[in-house]
Amino acid sequence: MAVIVNPKETDAVCFALVGKELITKKNGDMLTFQDMLYLKGLCSECDFFEEESFHYCTLEFKGELSADYQTMTIRHFFAEHDSELNLKLARARSLLAWRRDYKYCSFCGTPLVDHAVQTARECPQCKKIHFPRIEPCIIVLVNKGDKILLVKHIQRNQDVYACIAGFIEVGESAEHAVQREIEEEVGIQVKNIQYKGTQSWPFPDAFTAEYAGGEFRLQPDEIADAQWFSRDDCPATPPEGSIAYRLIHNLF
Numbered sequence: 180m181a182v183i184v185n186p187k188e189t190d191a192v193c194f195a196l197v198g199k200e201l202i203t204k205k206n207g208d209m210l211t212f213q214d215m216l217y218l219k220g221l222c223s224e225c226d227f228f229e230e231e232s233f234h235y236c237t238l239e240f241k242g243e244l245s246a247d248y249q250t251m252t253i254r255h256f257f258a259e260h261d262s263e264l265n266l267k268l269a270r271a272r273s274l275l276a277w278r279r280d281y282k283y284c285s286f287c288g289t290p291l292v293d294h295a296v297q298t299a300r301e302c303p304q305c306k307k308i309h310f311p312r313i314e315p316c317i318i319v320l321v322n323k324g325d326k327i328l329l330v331k332h333i334q335r336n337q338d339v340y341a342c343i344a345g346f347i348e349v350g351e352s353a354e355h356a357v358q359r360e361i362e363e364e365v366g367i368q369v370k371n372i373q374y375k376g377t378q379s380w381p382f383p384d385a386f387t388a389e390y391a392g393g394e395f396r397l398q399p400d401e402i403a404d405a406q407w408f409s410r411d412d413c414p415a416t417p418p419e420g421s422i423a424y425r426l427i428h429n430l431f
């Protein structure tokens with residue numbers, strides 16, 4: 180189903196995004212369509228669209244927020260809402276980013292236009308259709324007896340110990356990516372890789388694996404620390420609502 184640019188009055192769920200944050204009313208309530216029109220009026224260049232089939236509308240806000248509104252992190256929102264609402268927000272966020280980053284035809288350089296029927300963009304010159312890209316990744320919890328492997332990253336989420344994760348590279352299966360990421364980030368080998376589930380954003384396939392051998396050899400510029408922890412004696416870890424939380428707390 181195509182996006183509707185500049186939607187008319189709708190009762191769809193409303194998401195206004197600014198960077199990695201979601202705008203809510205000052206009291207934490209979600210925005211109404213009237214709020215969306217108000218915010219749209221503050222940033223005339225911002226992308227604003229509705230997907231009727233997913234029953235949400237969204238805009239990428241770029242203006243100055245008034246005191247009637249506040250922001251919360253998307254991660255925080257995910258932790259507090261059900262998977263159906265989270266799917267809508269994940270879709271809104273990914274489509275906004277894709278529409279922002281893919282404005283020109285990669286075959287002939289012509290500016291793209293929204294496709295009339297599909298959630299895609301079309302080149303008016305060479306007629307090539309461009310679909311939103313997804314970026315599959317893996318996340319894995321490694322077990323060694325009754326201990327689990329958690330790592331602290333250098334670049335991101337430095338406040339928590341988390342699972343090993345990374346993007347699936349061209350030509351790899353998800354299981355290949357699990358083995359490669361573990362080898363690259365901490366230098367150990369694993370066996371018995373088992374698929375556990377997935378999450379709509381940022382689209383990780385979650386796995387567990389068993390330690391098979393090797394000593395820690397941390398990836399420079401990526402991993403600050405790696406340790407085996409007991410589940411009942413973990414440091415600060417990713418919050419409820421994340422797929423890492425479900426892996427660490429054995430909720431699959």
Ligand SMILES: [Zn+2]
Nearest residue numbers: 284287302305
């Ligand atoms: Zn083209």
